[in-house]
Amino acid sequence: MLYIQEMHEGMKVAGIYLCKSRTAAVTKNGKNYDNVILMDKTGTIDAKIWEPDSAGIEEFDALEYVDVVGDVTKYNGNLQMSLKRARKAREGEYDPKEYLPTSDKNTEDMYKALLTFVDKVENPYLHKLLEKYFREDAAFAYRFKTASAAKTVHHSFIGGLLQHTLYVTNLCYYFTKYYPILNRDLLLTAAICHDIGKTVEISAFPENDYTDDGQLLGHIMIGAEMIHDTAKEIPGFPKKLESDLKHCILAHHGEYEFGSPKKPALAEALALNLADNADARLEFITELFKANMQKPDSEWFGFNRLLESNFRKTGDLNAL
Structure with missing residues (x-):
């Protein structure tokens, strides 16, 4: 399973994720599309269905597990997925424990x-x-x-x-x-x-x-x-x-x-x-350090708006 935390721009994704929410929206040009938030135990990602009536998009609702195919892009500095195909996953195709973030402490x-x-x-x-x-x-x-x-x-x-x-x-x-x-x-x-x-x-x-x-x-x-x-x-x-x-x-x-x-x-x-x-x-x-474990070649994590600073790692992230 490819975790959301491991995704990066330009990646093609095919896998099952939990749909946290799905809402209909309209572009400035009057075109219908769907806003979707997908999640697993490592985080969430904003996703878009630009063609909600296309043959590859089947019915699914919020809080259901969804088998998706899509491309990972970046918008306003944040990762986003453009969904090309989506269907409700069947029982047995997923393990619920993979989709709910849980403390690593007992x-x-x-x-x-x-x-x-x-x-x-x-x-x-x-x-x-x-x-x-x-x-x-x-x-x-x-x-x-x-x-x-x-x-x-x-x-x-x-x-x-x-x-x-x-x-x-x-x-x-x-x-x-x-x-x-x-x-x-x-x-x-x-x-x-x-x-x-x-x-x-x-x-x-x-x-x-x-x-x-x-x-x-x-x-x-x-x-x-x-x-x-x-x-x-x-x-x-x-x-x-x-x-x-x-x-x-x-x-x-x-x-x-x-x-x-x-x-x-x-x-x-x-x-x-x-x-x-x-x-x-x-x-x-x-959690910021954990999210950057997939960037071994970069010591600096980039400017964080909440902390108003660019943080640099000082130790072994694998120890987290």
């Missing part, structure tokens, strides 16, 4: 590691809140284990939310060992819960897209509401403690322009923002 091992941090929280109210989500709510635990941390950018794979949360929590725990001004129980709870709203914001794979609540509210607001609702179920949960925890969640993106409705006003909120940003950016760079 999910159950990561979840057990996260629970060790739950056990480190001594405050009875915060500990009970964590228990209600991560040990007592099986449906939530399943969503949390299988969710991605983003639609794109970083940790956009099955298990991504869990992996990101575990790494952020590890960083926050490290902070508490060296900076005694930090309230360990508050920071660990905030780290573990900072992205719980993403279990509602983003739909499950293979869609991995924003839900209605994700579009209207966003994971930060959803997460704060989840904390409020659960705190109400715990008798005697201190109002000040609830506000401190919600503030950490509301401020964890750090700046208004990055989606935070509040800037950090607690040391724990600032520490969480630093840990969240560090893991998100380093994972993004890791």
Whole structure:
């Protein structure tokens, strides 16, 4: 199987891919065509069907596996595929595991590691809140284990939310060992819960897209509401403690322009923002390096608009 990550301009492709979406469109000249997004476990590629009524294009819908033939081109700096033939693949012709991006870390091992941090929280109210989500709510635990941390950018794979949360929590725990001004129980709870709203914001794979609540509210607001609702179920949960925890969640993106409705006003909120940003950016760079493994002759990866820099490799990409 030729993975999307391995494709390059000028390549002719024949293979089976998962259709993430298919929408009809019209050119400026009034000609009908279809926009298609194909995916496998290594990524996605934009595809076009310029002749949707041609004999080589059979019926298929979004979230179906499609056997395609096409040419890889480049448009506005991004790879694109022009589909010449397409048909719905038959069962047995594909392995679903090849089409859904998954963390290379073991999910159950990561979840057990996260629970060790739950056990480190001594405050009875915060500990009970964590228990209600991560040990007592099986449906939530399943969503949390299988969710991605983003639609794109970083940790956009099955298990991504869990992996990101575990790494952020590890960083926050490290902070508490060296900076005694930090309230360990508050920071660990905030780290573990900072992205719980993403279990509602983003739909499950293979869609991995924003839900209605994700579009209207966003994971930060959803997460704060989840904390409020659960705190109400715990008798005697201190109002000040609830506000401190919600503030950490509301401020964890750090700046208004990055989606935070509040800037950090607690040391724990600032520490969480630093840990969240560090893991998100380093994972993004890791994925950037992986995407460039097919370019062994080039040390420089090209200008990245998100990072506003051209990155150069400094080690062995095969070690990733």
